[in-house]
């Protein structure tokens with residue numbers, strides 16, 4: 001054997017040795033013989049690698065160094081991205097994307113599908129990622145989608161750019177029908193894309209109905225085209241957030257049609273929970289007190305963990321920071337200043353709720369109740385959910401945690417990796 005992972009707990013609970021030969025699992029049994037390399041899992045879980053089925057590596061790590069988003073909305077995001085697109089270079093895209101990929105690998109990902117914006121005469125991002133796909137093949141399975149961020153039918157040269165992207169090595173045909181100017185153009189886009197995919201033997205992955213508009217119904221057309229072109233199992237509808245706005249009868253029909261056609265769905269919980277529902281006026285049911293509106297009205301808002309592994313909430317660790325992270329998402333508080341405000345809710349506001357009249361701040365004369373985080377700013381704290389390195393009460397250390405130490409393979413060596421941009425521009 002080339003590698004034996006000893007005492008690995010398999011997902012169904014039994015503990016075994018797993019032997020690897022020529023890159024494949026050769027044996028799963030107790031007490032396997034010696035191998036060239038051995039890892040002792042010590043009873044820890046062994047699973048398949050994580051798969052990130054939807055990311056935009058070309059735009060990764062552009063905030064806050066290159067641009068920001070004041071409102072935190074999807075449309076401002078597209079606008080900000082198109083402003084910096086002309087300045088992209090192959091080296092710049094590769095540097096940022098490589099970093100993002102290594103972060104994912106270090107956290108358990110074995111495969112990544114990246115959409116790559118091809119609404120660019122130079123196809124800079126795609127050319128960069130095609131190179132990276134080959135360079136990083138030893139560490140990760142990277143798949144590239146030709147993604148027409150600004151449309152195909154209504155964007156100048158949109159069809160020619162999509163064809164050029166396939167020529168340049170994109171693995172998957174992407175799309176964005178709801179972004180075209182009219183419904184008819186959206187339908188035409190899908191018809192054109194599916195024909196392109198069928199002609200070149202490519203998979204399909206379309207940003208479909210990523211809107212709250214209950215009249216955005218392109219995904220049913222995707223199902224029909226999947227059947228017409230015989231592409232069952234080879235087509236993915238990404239985002240499909242309009243589904244949460246459909247009436248129950250239509251939603252029922254749609255689920256049946258998608259299953260029958262063999263169309264997969266990829267959900268993007270982190271981004272869509274902050275991007276969607278922004279036009280709702282009321283009642284906006286997020287399942288949480290409307291903290292953004294309350295805060296804007298001058299109400300003091302603090303946060304709680306509520307439950308840890310109890311009959312109301314079977315997960316949880318007692319991390320208030322994690323509750324703040326969720327509040328940022330569910331509360332639509334991703335605007336640049338809003339994020340720091342969430343951290344205040346988790347700290348100073350909570351003190352004010354518990355001890356009215358004795359406001360806390362970090363100042364001389366105040367009680368020495370403090371935390372040193374493995375992060376450099378409140379916003380970075382909310383991004384990283386870092387270790388609380390030292391927790392201090394009345395000047396005494398009452399808890400301490402070693403931060404995680406990560407390494408990734410670069411060439412032949414394992415090198416240290418921190419989840420902060422190499423540029424040194426950290427969040428916030």
Ligand SMILES: [Zn+2]
Nearest residue numbers: 054056115207
């Ligand atoms: Zn996307």
